[in-house]
Amino acid sequence: xxxxxxxxxxxxxxxxxxxxxxxxxxxxxxxxxxxxxxxxxxxxxxxxxxxxxxxxxxxxxxxxxxxxxxxxxx
Amino acid sequence: xxxxxxxxxxxxxxxxxxxxxxxxxxxxxxxxxxxxxxxxxxxxxxxxxxxxxxxxxxxxxxxxxxxxxxxxxxxxxxxxxxxxxxxxxxxxxxxxxxxxxxxxxxxxxxxxxxxxxxxxxxxxxxxxxxxxxxxxxxxxxxxxxxxxxxxxxxxxxxxxxxxxxxxxxxxxxxxxxxxxxxxxxxxxxxxxxxxxxxxxxxxxxxxxxxxxxxxxxxxxxxxxxxxxxxxxxxxxxxxxxxxxxxxxxxxxxxxxxxxxxxxxxxxxxxxxxxxxxxxxxxxxxxxxxxxxxxxxxxxxxxxxxxxxxxxxxxxxxxxxxxxxxxxxxxxxxxxxxxxxxxxxxxxxxxxxxxxxxxxxxxxxxxxxxxxxxxxxxxxxxxxxxxxxxxxxxxxxxxxxxxxxxxxxxxxxxxxxxxxxxxxxxxxxxxxxxxxxxxxxxxxxxxxxxxxxxxxxxxxxxxxxxxxxxxxxxxxxxxxxxxxxxxxxxxxxxxxxxxxxxxxxxxxxxxxxxxxxxxxxxxxxxxxxxxxxxxxxxxxxxxxxxxxxxxxxxxxxxxxxxxxxxxxxxxxxxxxxxxxxxxxxxxxxxxxxxxxxxxxxxxxxxxxxxxxxxxxxxxxxxxxxxxxxxxxxxxxxxxxxxxxxxxxxxxxxxxxxxxxxxxxxxxxxxxxxxxxx
Numbered sequence: 001x002x003x004x005x006x007x008x009x010x011x012x013x014x015x016x017x018x019x020x021x022x023x024x025x026x027x028x029x030x031x032x033x034x035x036x037x038x039x040x041x042x043x044x045x046x047x048x049x050x051x052x053x054x055x056x057x058x059x060x061x062x063x064x065x066x067x068x069x070x071x072x073x074x
Numbered sequence: 075x076x077x078x079x080x081x082x083x084x085x086x087x088x089x090x091x092x093x094x095x096x097x098x099x100x101x102x103x104x105x106x107x108x109x110x111x112x113x114x115x116x117x118x119x120x121x122x123x124x125x126x127x128x129x130x131x132x133x134x135x136x137x138x139x140x141x142x143x144x145x146x147x148x149x150x151x152x153x154x155x156x157x158x159x160x161x162x163x164x165x166x167x168x169x170x171x172x173x174x175x176x177x178x179x180x181x182x183x184x185x186x187x188x189x190x191x192x193x194x195x196x197x198x199x200x201x202x203x204x205x206x207x208x209x210x211x212x213x214x215x216x217x218x219x220x221x222x223x224x225x226x227x228x229x230x231x232x233x234x235x236x237x238x239x240x241x242x243x244x245x246x247x248x249x250x251x252x253x254x255x256x257x258x259x260x261x262x263x264x265x266x267x268x269x270x271x272x273x274x275x276x277x278x279x280x281x282x283x284x285x286x287x288x289x290x291x292x293x294x295x296x297x298x299x300x301x302x303x304x305x306x307x308x309x310x311x312x313x314x315x316x317x318x319x320x321x322x323x324x325x326x327x328x329x330x331x332x333x334x335x336x337x338x339x340x341x342x343x344x345x346x347x348x349x350x351x352x353x354x355x356x357x358x359x360x361x362x363x364x365x366x367x368x369x370x371x372x373x374x375x376x377x378x379x380x381x382x383x384x385x386x387x388x389x390x391x392x393x394x395x396x397x398x399x400x401x402x403x404x405x406x407x408x409x410x411x412x413x414x415x416x417x418x419x420x421x422x423x424x425x426x427x428x429x430x431x432x433x434x435x436x437x438x439x440x441x442x443x444x445x446x447x448x449x450x451x452x453x454x455x456x457x458x459x460x461x462x463x464x465x466x467x468x469x470x471x472x473x474x475x476x477x478x479x480x481x482x483x484x485x486x487x488x489x490x491x492x493x494x495x496x497x498x499x500x501x502x503x504x505x506x507x508x509x510x511x512x513x514x515x516x517x518x519x520x521x522x523x524x525x526x527x528x529x530x531x532x533x534x535x536x537x538x539x540x541x542x543x544x545x546x547x548x549x550x551x552x553x554x555x556x557x558x559x560x561x562x563x564x565x566x567x568x569x570x571x572x573x574x575x576x577x578x579x580x581x582x583x584x585x586x587x588x589x590x591x592x593x594x595x596x597x598x599x600x601x602x603x604x605x606x607x608x609x610x611x612x613x614x615x616x617x618x619x620x621x622x623x624x625x626x627x628x629x630x631x632x633x634x635x636x637x638x639x640x641x642x643x644x645x646x647x648x649x650x651x652x653x654x655x656x657x658x659x660x661x662x663x664x665x666x667x668x669x670x671x672x673x674x675x676x677x678x679x680x681x682x683x684x685x686x687x688x689x690x691x692x693x694x695x696x697x698x699x700x701x702x703x704x705x706x707x708x709x710x711x712x713x714x715x716x717x718x719x720x721x722x723x724x725x726x727x728x729x730x731x732x733x734x735x736x737x738x739x740x741x742x743x744x745x746x747x748x749x750x
Contacts, residue, residue, distance in 0.1 A: 030291050045292035046122065046227035 018064060022057035029056070080120070081531040083230040088118050088527035091225035093516050095218045096552065100512060104217070105210040108552040113218025114225075115543035120531050122231035123285035123293070127178050129219045130288060135185025136215050139168075140208045142186070143193035151201040158449035158464075161194050165468045166442030169475055173434035176277075176427045176476075177284040184472045191445065191468040195461035233293050234285045235404075241282075242401045245275045245307070250349035250394060253314055257342040257387075261318045266630060266638070269311040269649055273627030276307050276620070277427060294407040298419030299400050305425075305616045306397040308623035312652045313390035316730050320382045323733055327379075334380055341387050348398055378709065378729040385726035425617050427624045428596065433587075437480075440584035441471035441577075448576045459569035466573025471581060478589060478632070480581040483537075488574040490541030491548075495567055497522065498549025502563060515552075522546065545570075589632035590640065596632075597646040600625045601687045607655050608684035615659040622652045645690055650734050657734075658683060660727035667720040668712075675708040679728065686735060702736040 004011045030049060033039060042048045092114045099107030117128045142164060150157040168187025172180040189211075197207045252268055283300045286293060321338070324330055396415065403409045411419070448467040452460025470487060474480035505518050526546065529539035549567060600622060607618055626648040633641050641647070661676050668676070682701040709728050715721045 034291055034295075039292040042292065044228075046231045046290040049291055050224060050228055 014064075015061070018061045019057055022053060022060050025056050025060070026053045080230065080232060081528060084118075084120050084226075084531040085524055085527035087225040087229035088114065088222070088530065089520060089523040090229070091118075091221040092523050092527075093519065094225070095221035096519075097512055097516070098217055098221070099214060102213070102217075104214055105207075106214060106551070106553065108547045108550055109211065109214035110218040110221070111552070112544045112547035113215050114222040115526065115530070115540060115547070117219060117222045118226065118527065118530055119536070120232060121234045121237060121285065122227050123234035123289035124178070125226040126223055126290075127285045127288035128181060129223045131179060131182040132185055133216060133219055135182040136189045136212060138182070138186035139189025139191075140193050140212055142190040143197075144204060144208050146190075147194050147197060147201055147204045151198060154198070154453055157194065157198070158446065158453070161191050162442045162445035162449065162468075164190050165445050165472070166438035169441045169472050170434050170438035172472070173437055173475055174429050174431065176429075177281050179284065187441075188465070188468040188472050192465045195464050198461065227290050231290055233289050234282060235289065235293050238279065238282055238286075239401070239405050241275065242279065242303070242404065245272065246394075246397055246401055247349045249307070249310055250345050250398075253310065253390065253394065254342045254346035254349065256314055256318065257338055257345065261315070261322065263635075265315075266649075269315075270627055270630035272307065272311055273623050274631065276304055277624050277627055279307075280304060280425065280427060280620070280624075296404060296407060296419075298421070299404050301423060301425055302415060302418050303397055303400040303404065304620055306393040306400065308620045309393055309652075309656065310390065310397075311623070311626070311649060312619075312656055313386050313393065315649055316386040316653055316656075317383055317390060319733050320379050320386070320730065324379045324383070331380075334383065337384065338387065341391055344391055345394060348394055378725050381722055382726040382729040382733075385723060386730070423614065423617065425620050428599065428621050428628060430596065430599070432595065433592070436584055437471070437475040440580050441468065441475065443584070444468070444471045444577045444580040447580065448573055451572075451576070457569075459565045462566050462569035463573035463576065466570045467577045467580075470574045470577030474577070474581060475585075478587065478592070480585050481578050484574055484578040484581060486538065487541045488571050488578070490538060491545040491567065491570055491574070494542050494545035494549055498546055498567075499563070501550055503560070590637055593629045593632040593637075593641065594644060594646055596625050596628050597644075597648055597651075598691055600629075600648055600651045601691045604651055604655055604658070604687045605684045605691075607658050608680045608687070610662070615655075618655060618659075619652065622648065622655055626652060654683065654731060654734055657727040657731045660723055661731075664720040664724050667718075668715070668724070672708070672711045672715065672724075675704070675711045676724070678704045679708050679731070683731065683735065698736040702732065705732045705736065 003014050005014060005017070006012075026049065029052065039045050092111050095110035095114050096107050099110040104110070113132070117125055117132060119125055119128070143161075146157065146160055146164075150160060165187040168183045168190075172183035172187070174180075175183070193204075193208050193211055197204045249272060256262075256265065279300070283297070286295060286297075286300075317338075321330070324334075399411065399415065403411055444467040445464055448460070448464040451457065452464060457463075470484045471480075473487075474483040477483055501518070501522075506515075509515060509518060526539050526543045529535040530543070548570070549563070551563075551566075603618065603622060607615070629641075629646065629648045633646075658680060661680060665673050665676055679701075682704045686698065686701050705728055709725065709732075712721050712724050712728065
């Protein structure tokens with residue numbers, strides 16, 4: 001199972017925190033890209049954003065809890 | 075109906091999303107996976123921005139409602155009456171706020187209302203589990219939302235801007251042709267419907283544009299351009315009718331001068347040229363904008379009328395031309411706009427539609443009462459499934475509250491549930507016992523889901539498809555282990571229908587509204603708005619115009635052709651109110667450029683207009699004598715001024731005000747002489 005953090009007796013799954021964090025980061029990234037009008041060079045923005053979100057989520061998970069070595073394997 | 079490719083793509087994406095949500099829900103061992111499934115259907119629309127905005131608002135609303143249930147259920151569960159009362163009132167309050175906002179944002183409030191009812195009433199028999207139930211509902215709903223959003227943003231998304239641009243294009247072309255036509259003929263009865271259509275389109279643009287913020291990232295956000303465009307479109311009809319009226323008044327006195335006739339013809343040709351979207355280029359706009367030099371000598375009595383015609387004609391064509399330019403900029407964000415437009419777009423401003431507090435309150439009361447009645451039935455009959463009835467009473471009232479005839483939708487929903495029942499029964503009692511595992515479940519569900527999704531992709535069938543999809547998923551009540559209980563199946567489904575019947579009855583009792591009466595109310599709200607404008611309670615004239623133009627659409631769509639004499643007798647004419655508002659704004663704007671005596675006269679006019687509208691609002695007979703004198707005095711004072719743009723626009727506004735509010739044509743003959 002993916003680990004959980006306990007905050008004041010409430011179990012919060014780490015993956016939820018990671019995903020929320022990734023969402024915020026991708027939101028900021030999207031804003032930045034839009035500000036520089038970068039989406040003109042991107043073929044399918046919906047797909048791109050989804051993919052970027054997945055990548056960011058994986059990066060954060062890897063950095064914070066080491067997903068590949070621990071959470072998914074076990 | 076042969077499905078077009080994009081409809082088919084939508085249906086496939088939606089089916090994939092529903093099955094995906096179902097699969098994940100089963101894999102996570104959630105309590106009611108079918109909730110995830112029908113959430114996918116609820117947020118599905120063929121436009122990606124609409125899906126995404128609905129997803130956000132639904133999530134917010136659900137969190138809010140669930141949080142309230144968590145707050146209320148534990149302390150109040152021992153006193154069911156109090157709990158029922160609080161939840162019902164909460165449903166009403168949320169519905170009230172949701173009805174005040176007519177954009178998609180309202181969805182969040184509405185959901186906060188009935189989600190509280192759904193969560194609270196499904197846990198009252200085991201209150202210790204309220205937290206788990208709440209979390210389960212939230213998980214299922216967010217799962218459905220996320221699956222739906224991803225599917226509709228990744229698989230063949232169609233963005234809302236494309237649709238908006240198409241509609242704007244068509245609207246401007248139609249308006250240009252109509253203006254070109256209307257300038258050269260007498261006012262016709264069909265004009266009122268043209269105004270109504272334009273007003274409805276402008277309102278629709280406003281509502282649709284709220285989705286753009288949520289669109290996939292490649293869609294440019296240009297709220298400023300859209301706002302400026304709405305402002306232009308909102309005044310077209312008012313300026314056009316001003317010109318028409320002034321022309322008619324002029325013709326009654328004497329045949330129009332050949333130069334004026336030529337000017338109007340030229341304007342009409344210009345409008346017809348604008349109907350072709352390809353002509354618009356910035357240099358063209360400067361090169362051949364129609365000459366607006368009006369007669370500035372007031373030697374003959376027709377001059378104020380001519381002045382009014384020329385000024386308003388100029389503003390009409392300017393608005394039309396600019397809306398063409400702005401529509402182009404909305405399509406292609408790299409387009410350079412003229413500097414004055416650019417400045418306007420950068421401003422931060424907010425536009426709102428007409429708000430109907432009274433009707434919102436009435437609907438909110440109806441919803442609260444419906445919930446209470448269902449609660450009384452539930453407790454009084456000790457009916458085990460009564461909670462479901464209360465939930466459906468809340469849902470039915472909330473969803474139907476925006477409509478003029480809510481009972482139609484609610485009975486359609488009840489019918490939909492009845493129709494979905496046999497299908498659900500076939501699945502639950504004939505098919506499900508024979509299958510095992512998710513793969514076979516997906517296989518047997520796919521045809522039904524595909525069909526429902528396909529129905530949702532067509533505008534006409536979307537409503538009934540949604541009802542069918544939700545009822546179908548509810549009837550299946552897919553749960554991790556197969557449990558077919560015929561008594562339970564019938565019990566919960568009858569409860570749903572009973573809840574909707576209660577909703578229907580209360581809505582019929584509370585909300586059976588004569589559309590004419592409603593039109594009169596909206597019109598009166600417009601009169602109050604005029605008074606705010608006249609007394610400077612309202613300063614943003616453009617925001618005011620948009621709200622007023624929205625009222626034109628609302629009022630006219632509630633009046634049938636045979637109601638028009640009735641409306642005229644009650645002085646219900648929202649377009650006139652918009653014109654009056656525009657003229658009042660013109661007067662307030664130039665006030666500071668005039669000497670003190672003229673300023674006082676203008677202030678008197680504003681005051682008298684406000685008085686006249688107060689009289690109209692209170693239903694007394696209109697005494698226009700005072701207004702007429704004050705307008706004439708102001709006209710006299712202005713005629714003695716030296717020619718200036720301020721004087722021209724002031725005279726035009728005063729003349730048009732007089733035409734609208736104190737229509738006596740033989741104006742100014744002796745006064746002009748007296749002044750000279």
